[in-house]
Amino acid sequence: MFFSFCRFSVFALGSRAYPKFCQFGQDLDEHLRKLGAVQIHEVGKGDELCGQENSFKEWAFGTFKAVCDIFSIEVADNLLATLTASDIKWQPSIYRVRPVANTSLNITQALSETHNQNVVNCRLISRQNLQSNDSNRETILVKLEIAPNQEMKYSPGDHVGIFAFNSTEDVEIVMNHVLDRPQDFVDLKVQRQDSGFWKDQKRTPFCNLRTSLTYFLDIHSPVSQSLMEALATMATSEEDKKVLTCLSKDVNAYQKWRLCCGLSFVELLQEFSSLQFSAAFLLTQLPVLLQRFYSISSSQLHVPNQIHITVAVLKYTTLSPKCPRKKFGFCSNWLNEIPIGSEVPCFIRKENSFHLPENSELPVIMVGPGTGIAPFRSFWQQRKEEKSSGSTKSGKMVMYFGCRRLDHDHIYQEELTIMQFQGILDKVHVALSRQPEIPKTYVQNLMEATSSEIYQLLVVEGGHIYICGDAGMAADVTKMLMEIIKKENKNKNPDAVMEILNNENRIHRDIFGALALKLSSEESTSVACIKCS
Ligand SMILES: Cc1cc2nc3c(=O)[nH]c(=O)nc-3n(C[C@H](O)[C@H](O)[C@H](O)COP(=O)(O)OP(=O)(O)OC[C@H]3O[C@@H](n4cnc5c(N)ncnc54)[C@H](O)[C@@H]3O)c2cc1C
Known part of the structure; x- marks a missing residue:
């Protein structure tokens, strides 16, 4: 067999919040075996939500041992342990901070360098809640202005990456736990000892600790197990040390804690008040603060100097019935919350696989419940401008939108009506999942009810379908598409039709929502973590 010379082991990365956890790694493993390659160690799976580093260590240990066995290499156990130890693990003796001459840091430039992106400051010019006052949720239309001297070009379907900042209050909470708290005017660099020499570390820019904590370090994501392990050694109260040690060593206890409390670094410091650490610890161990991506909801043909985004304001309560906590994305x-006029550092990420078809005469079907509608606003704005300039003949545009209730969260209702009236959108189908006195309906149900129309536009007329929203919805919609092809296509093999659509890149997906974790009532009563029970 072609791959019979190949020995392999796969480590897959994923998140249990998504369906088909680590499926790609699993499939890769299966395919390699089918091609004749020899699996030397079973697939390892790293869950972003819990214990990823430990899973990797276990897999790396097993794989390395298997390799040694296969090649008859004798390795001492202590060497194996060293090989699989994490080199980012906190070791106080190998890190230090040193003052540097004032760097007069330009934050935007430093964000560009840290994240290897062309970050530009846009200005928040307007914010509007798109849901009604009766709804207990908020979805906001955010309008950002691009400064005249800035070059920022995007196409409908692209994403914008946004950098938010940590608040002064939260940064102060962290600073209060720093043993060697440096003065705010002292800029710092981090050094790591390597083969007897101190070498500069450039993970984040050289600046004062407050600036690092405000713009470059993540103090809001749930604390990882490896960070917890390091923190356990820094608690000065025995009780704090005991709980943190247990959480850092026991994967099950940590998993329960993630569901029950899932504290961020700032929240953890309020719960475990005896924690004390050095500036070097923060600068080397806290994760780097990352951008959040948003699908652009505007067309530059319509608003040349603006970027619009549609943002679901994330608020949820943790799952513990005993001590539920309110969480804010x-x-x-x-x-x-930021004042109008604030600067918002951002960059454009091209999403070539989600652009409108080059031939604008082709039909376009858009499926986007909730904030999944976000990129489609850029599509209809683009088509409207193209149409009014008379430059092209536009193909049909059909929208499948879904929300809970017409009077709560039918976002962009007025705009959709106008677009229909102006002949930009040919049809708008709205699925309502919580409308009183109406059976629950989802976008895939409406697709089923209009299957012949979908088949005509997509298969017969060579159109494109765009699906945007959470992974569960996208899977259901894809399944429904297959059903529609099966039903409407009397002669051909539905798999062959699907293959043509895929090969011609006529099915486009923009997936961004994880599944909310759900527990059975039995599980939820046992979810109280070591800290709360
Ligand atoms: C390519 C792309 C495009 C996107 N486009 C859009 C868009 O157009 N509009 C939009 O609103 N968002 C969009 N997102 C999502 C967006 O990037 C952010 O993830 C979202 O705004 C939340 O970020 P946050 O910082 O507010 O929340 P965070 O502080 O990052 O918190 C999010 C985390 O909270 C946890 N969580 C969320 N809900 C629950 C729950 N019910 N129970 C337990 N834990 C929970 C999950 O671990 C989740 O990862 C997009 C994402 C990607 C990757």
Whole structure:
């Protein structure tokens, strides 16, 4: 067999919040075996939500041992342990901070360098809640202005990456636990000892600790197990040490804690008040603060100097019935709270696989419940401008939108009506999942009810379908598409039709929502973690 010379082991990365956890890695393993390659160690799976580093260590240990066995290499156990130890693990003796001459840091430029992106400051010019006052949720239309001297080009379907900042209050909470708290005017660099020499570390820019904590370090995501392990050694109270040690060593206890409390670094410091650490610890061990992506909801043909986004303001309560906690998404709430006129650092990410077809005469079917509608606003704005300039003949545009209730969260209702009236959108189908006195309906149900129309536009007329929203919905819609092809296509093999659509890149997906974790009532009563029970 072609691959019989190949020995392999796969480590797959994923998140249990998504369906088909680590499926790609699993499939890769299966395919390699089918091609004749020899699996030397079973697939390892790293869950972003829990214990990823430990899973990797276990897999790396097993794989390395298997390799040694196969090649008859004798390795001492202590060497194996060293090989699989994490080199980012906190070792106080190998890190230090040193003052540097004032760097007069330009934050935007530093964000560009840290993230290897062309970050530009846009200005927040307007924010509007698109849901009604009767709804207990918020979805906001955020309008950002591009400064005249800035070059920022995007196409409908592209994403914008946004950097939010940590608040002064939260940064102060962290600073209060720093043993060697440096003065705010002292810029710092981090050094790591390597073969007897101190070498500069450039993970984040050289600047004062407050600036690092405000713009470059993540203090809001749930604390990882490896960070917890390091923190356990820094608690000065025995009780704090005991709980943190248990959480850092026991995967099950940690998993329960993630569901029950899932504390961020800032929240953890409030619960475990005896924690004390050095500036070097923060600068080397806290994760780097990352951008959040948003599908652009505007067309530059319509608003040349603006970027619009549609943001669901994330608020949820943790699952513990005993001590539920209110949680607020970091970036979406920041965008909802900063004053109008604030600067918002951002960059454009091209999403070539989600652009409108080059031939604008081709039909376009858009499926986007909730905030999944976000990129489609850029599509209809683009088609409207193209149409009014008379430059092209536009193909049909059909929208499948879904929300809970017409009077709560039918976002962009007025705009959709106008677009229909102006002949930009040919049809708008709205699925309502919680409308009183109406059976629950989802976008895939409406697709089923209009299957002949979908088949005509997509298969017969060579159109494109765009699906945007959470992974579960996208899977259901894809399944329904297959059903529609099966039903409407009397002669051909539906798999062959699907293959043509895929090969011609006529099915486009923009997936961004994880599944909310759900527990059975039995599970939820046992979810109280070591800290709460
Ligand atoms: C390519 C792409 C395009 C996107 N486009 C859009 C868009 O157009 N509009 C939009 O609103 N968002 C969009 N998103 C999502 C967006 O990037 C952010 O993830 C979202 O705004 C939340 O970020 P946050 O900082 O507010 O929340 P965070 O502080 O990052 O918190 C999010 C985390 O909270 C946890 N969580 C969320 N809900 C629950 C729950 N019910 N129970 C337990 N834990 C929970 C999950 O671990 C989740 O990862 C997009 C994402 C990607 C990758």
